[in-house]
Amino acid sequence: MADPDRFTPLPAQAPPSSSAGPLAWVRANLLSSPLNVAMTLGVLYLLVSIVPGIIDWAILKATVSGDGPNACDATEGACWTFIRLRFDFFIYGFYPEPERWRVDVVLGLLLLVVGPQFLSRFPGKKWIGLFGLTAFPLIVAMLLMGGLFGLPEVETGKWGGLMLTLVLSYVGIVAALPIGVALALGRRSTMPVIRAICVIFIEIWRGVPLISVLFMASVMLPLFLPEGVNFDKLLRALIGIIMFQSAYMAEVVRGGLQGIPKGQYEAADALGLGYWKGMGLVILPQALKMVIPGIVNTFIALFKDTTLVLIIGLLDVLATVQASIVDPAWGNVATEGYLFAAFCFWVFCFGMSRYSQSLERKLHTGHKR
Amino acid sequence: MSETVSADEIKARHPHLEHEVGRQPMIEIRRMNKWYGEFHVLRDINLTVHQGERIVICGPSGSGKSTMIRCINRLEEHQRGTIIVDGVELTHDVKNIEKVRREVGMVFQHFNLFPHLTVLENCCLAPIWVRKEPRHEAEARAMHYLERVRIPEQAKKYPGQLSGGQQQRVAIARSLCMQPRIMLFDEPTSALDPEMIKEVLDTMVQLAEEGMTMLCVTHEMGFAKTVADRVIFMDQGQIVEENNPHDFFNNPRNERTQLFLSQILAH
Numbered sequence: 001m002a003d004p005d006r007f008t009p010l011p012a013q014a015p016p017s018s019s020a021g022p023l024a025w026v027r028a029n030l031l032s033s034p035l036n037v038a039m040t041l042g043v044l045y046l047l048v049s050i051v052p053g054i055i056d057w058a059i060l061k062a063t064v065s066g067d068g069p070n071a072c073d074a075t076e077g078a079c080w081t082f083i084r085l086r087f088d089f090f091i092y093g094f095y096p097e098p099e100r101w102r103v104d105v106v107l108g109l110l111l112l113v114v115g116p117q118f119l120s121r122f123p124g125k126k127w128i129g130l131f132g133l134t135a136f137p138l139i140v141a142m143l144l145m146g147g148l149f150g151l152p153e154v155e156t157g158k159w160g161g162l163m164l165t166l167v168l169s170y171v172g173i174v175a176a177l178p179i180g181v182a183l184a185l186g187r188r189s190t191m192p193v194i195r196a197i198c199v200i201f202i203e204i205w206r207g208v209p210l211i212s213v214l215f216m217a218s219v220m221l222p223l224f225l226p227e228g229v230n231f232d233k234l235l236r237a238l239i240g241i242i243m244f245q246s247a248y249m250a251e252v253v254r255g256g257l258q259g260i261p262k263g264q265y266e267a268a269d270a271l272g273l274g275y276w277k278g279m280g281l282v283i284l285p286q287a288l289k290m291v292i293p294g295i296v297n298t299f300i301a302l303f304k305d306t307t308l309v310l311i312i313g314l315l316d317v318l319a320t321v322q323a324s325i326v327d328p329a330w331g332n333v334a335t336e337g338y339l340f341a342a343f344c345f346w347v348f349c350f351g352m353s354r355y356s357q358s359l360e361r362k363l364h365t366g367h368k369r
Numbered sequence: 370m371s372e373t374v375s376a377d378e379i380k381a382r383h384p385h386l387e388h389e390v391g392r393q394p395m396i397e398i399r400r401m402n403k404w405y406g407e408f409h410v411l412r413d414i415n416l417t418v419h420q421g422e423r424i425v426i427c428g429p430s431g432s433g434k435s436t437m438i439r440c441i442n443r444l445e446e447h448q449r450g451t452i453i454v455d456g457v458e459l460t461h462d463v464k465n466i467e468k469v470r471r472e473v474g475m476v477f478q479h480f481n482l483f484p485h486l487t488v489l490e491n492c493c494l495a496p497i498w499v500r501k502e503p504r505h506e507a508e509a510r511a512m513h514y515l516e517r518v519r520i521p522e523q524a525k526k527y528p529g530q531l532s533g534g535q536q537q538r539v540a541i542a543r544s545l546c547m548q549p550r551i552m553l554f555d556e557p558t559s560a561l562d563p564e565m566i567k568e569v570l571d572t573m574v575q576l577a578e579e580g581m582t583m584l585c586v587t588h589e590m591g592f593a594k595t596v597a598d599r600v601i602f603m604d605q606g607q608i609v610e611e612n613n614p615h616d617f618f619n620n621p622r623n624e625r626t627q628l629f630l631s632q633i634l635a636h
Contacts, residue, residue: 266444267481271495272470286485365527
């Protein structure tokens, strides 16, 4: 302070204890106002009155052992025996037992392909991802269908359970994203014919319920096809799902494209990048990044919508659960069954959600524009 | 509007502004007209720019100056008349447009850097994908130009982490990496804080010293006085006056120019 003309900032001080630390957190988040105090107490009361009952039913009084419906006769709690004994059916459906190793291999491969994507650093992560989007679905199709390399053929009518759910949603996701991007670009094209085709496609598929799409694909389509021409029911359902979801995806992606400032398009043009390079290198990376929440939302919706294939006679994981709980030998095991199905869906949807969050964080580059 | 950087100041820092103007026309605009719907934005524009010439375009807002230079690399399409850039006529032919854009660099008012790429990647993108240069060559050149605009240490950062002045200098480096023969500047300092205007102008003056053909839309009259070979004044879609900077500022002929200059230099 010797020189009065010189500016010296005041030294920084530690914050007061009332604004940092766990006590401050509790005060700020739980007890900041009379209403908050009341809500905190209310929630505490609910937790105390509900949680012990759940633990009691699901863990303390539950049965896991036994090898038949009689095992649960004496229990008041959950009958997990039912899930344990029916587990294979929930996972594989009617896939013939000696061939189930093929499904296991596919699930293992899926883990190997998807797992690294969750890690921040993994050698060859990009290539594994690319493999997962291109060759992997084909390898899976060959493995599961068989009829090649001495593998006995397993017709798709026998596929079921979680494996069917995963096949439908994986293929749906892998195919719907690129088709959706193409449709979104087409809808913003300056060429009237392409734009019209994309608008009509999107509006038709988006305007129809998925159930009716699936119903059309399985029941009506064969009526229109010429005699003798018939293709696989699963494939028809898959195409229906892909078309339906790609229309949704297109609108999500279009939202992203519209959010990119005009200056980005102009800068790409001014550098001579041209339409495709400008889109691929400048616009789409930003647009897709911006709509990651929307894209993942669509994926999650797609994942859950696969349960609708039930109405055309394909047994997904929920349908296998439903088919099992009506078995009179087991008595009332609906709660256990549905909880299991819900858990299956939740695990995958939560995984997708976490992945999207980590992706958003990774792709965040400094401040917003 | 005040003069943020004075002519004397620029002259003092850049003593080597004398240069040769080539005889070869780089840009020829003949009777160019453009409409936005019913609105006639550009009316009978005639302009010839020779190699190495530095042209400053000024005028009130809405006078069509940005639109005019944006026609030169076809960010805007003209409806009548001809534009020939380095011997290539701009028509609907995409090949020609791409050829012109490879020779013409542009710097925007709002920088328009690609926020998802680092500074270095911003600079290398077009050389690698348009000029098909090997990555290491493109990166070496990018570093060279980043040094010239005096921010090589920011190469690994993202544009969002830089100040406005730094971003605009990166934008200039990015354009230079394509080794253009002509540079267009569309109000490059208008979005900047006063203290950052100088660093960007310095970069532009340095470019001018090296003989780059430049067209600048700007309100920086100090820059116009020292650097420009010609100053063009536009109003209501027309070129109203065109003169060397000395006569332009000291004896403006047109009444509209006089009014504009009195407003802009009064403060």
